[in-house]
Amino acid sequence: MKIEQAAQIIIAHCVTQIQDSQSAMTERDDPECIHRMHIGLRHLQSALTLFNEFMFLPEKLQAELGSLSSKLGTAHDWRLLSDSCLTAIKATAEEPQILALRQVALQMAQEREKIAYAAIRSSRYKRLLSGLSSRIEAPHAPASNSRAHKKKKPCEKLRHFIQKNLRRQQLHLLKHGDKLFGKRSEHSPKESHQFRIEVKHARDSCLFFRRFFSKQDMDGYLASLSVLQDRLGMINDAVVAGRLLGELGQERGEQVASCSFVRGYLFLQLRQLQRKLAPLWKRFHGVNFPRLK
Numbered sequence: 001m002k003i004e005q006a007a008q009i010i011i012a013h014c015v016t017q018i019q020d021s022q023s024a025m026t027e028r029d030d031p032e033c034i035h036r037m038h039i040g041l042r043h044l045q046s047a048l049t050l051f052n053e054f055m056f057l058p059e060k061l062q063a064e065l066g067s068l069s070s071k072l073g074t075a076h077d078w079r080l081l082s083d084s085c086l087t088a089i090k091a092t093a094e095e096p097q098i099l100a101l102r103q104v105a106l107q108m109a110q111e112r113e114k115i116a117y118a119a120i121r122s123s124r125y126k127r128l129l130s131g132l133s134s135r136i137e138a139p140h141a142p143a144s145n146s147r148a149h150k151k152k153k154p155c156e157k158l159r160h161f162i163q164k165n166l167r168r169q170q171l172h173l174l175k176h177g178d179k180l181f182g183k184r185s186e187h188s189p190k191e192s193h194q195f196r197i198e199v200k201h202a203r204d205s206c207l208f209f210r211r212f213f214s215k216q217d218m219d220g221y222l223a224s225l226s227v228l229q230d231r232l233g234m235i236n237d238a239v240v241a242g243r244l245l246g247e248l249g250q251e252r253g254e255q256v257a258s259c260s261f262v263r264g265y266l267f268l269q270l271r272q273l274q275r276k277l278a279p280l281w282k283r284f285h286g287v288n289f290p291r292l293k
Helices: 002-028 031-050 059-092 096-121 125-139 148-153 154-181 189-208 213-253 253-275 278-283
Strands: none
Touching: 002 031, 002 059, 002 125, 002 154, 031 059, 031 096, 031 189, 059 096, 059 125, 059 213, 059 253, 096 125, 096 213, 096 253, 154 189, 154 278, 189 213, 213 253, 213 278, 253 278
């Protein structure tokens, strides 16, 4: 199989995942479908980044993808605040103020979800899918100037591509992770968020090509990446919830005190989560990179 063919198959699968989520939302409004579509868009972005030499998207299509992802992500963030974060707070502090705050956050989530549903059901979204489909059928594939690359058989080219790119991602994670969690005791939420994106892209790439690797090796490597991604996700959720509560406090003056209380709780939770990252990173560092079959 040629690299271009692998790119077409993987990117087409990502688009199908997005379409499946969209189809479910034509029958009913479902916040979970918004989340699944957002994940599908992330997988698509990972694939496009990985195959950027073979599947080039015009700036307009890239902007449309970014716009849709932003609407879906914002809706999911507000839903996470109302249904997860504030529900956990309520369990530790049964106060009417927290219950009232959750109701306000739920209203905000529902408003953002309406915007997301409208975007998904719009003609603009249909044009986006049409544009993606046309690029899959006729991908941009620049010729290689490498004589050694040209001599390789298609399957050898693909194996070389997989090994080179996944190994490069892993080495980048090791370098960046050591910088964050090695000698430093603290790191900013922005740094954690950027590293989380890199971990997700690396995990997505491994999932795309897992059948080319030893199952035992790849399962262990993916499990370590998943644990790291989950912990970084919890940190990001706490940071985003704090930001949304800050916005909510400014918009709804009567909720300022409740928002401040919850933000203080989240700050303490954030510090605890950050302190637990170093041991997780040390464990990931000890996992061997998977071997190709």
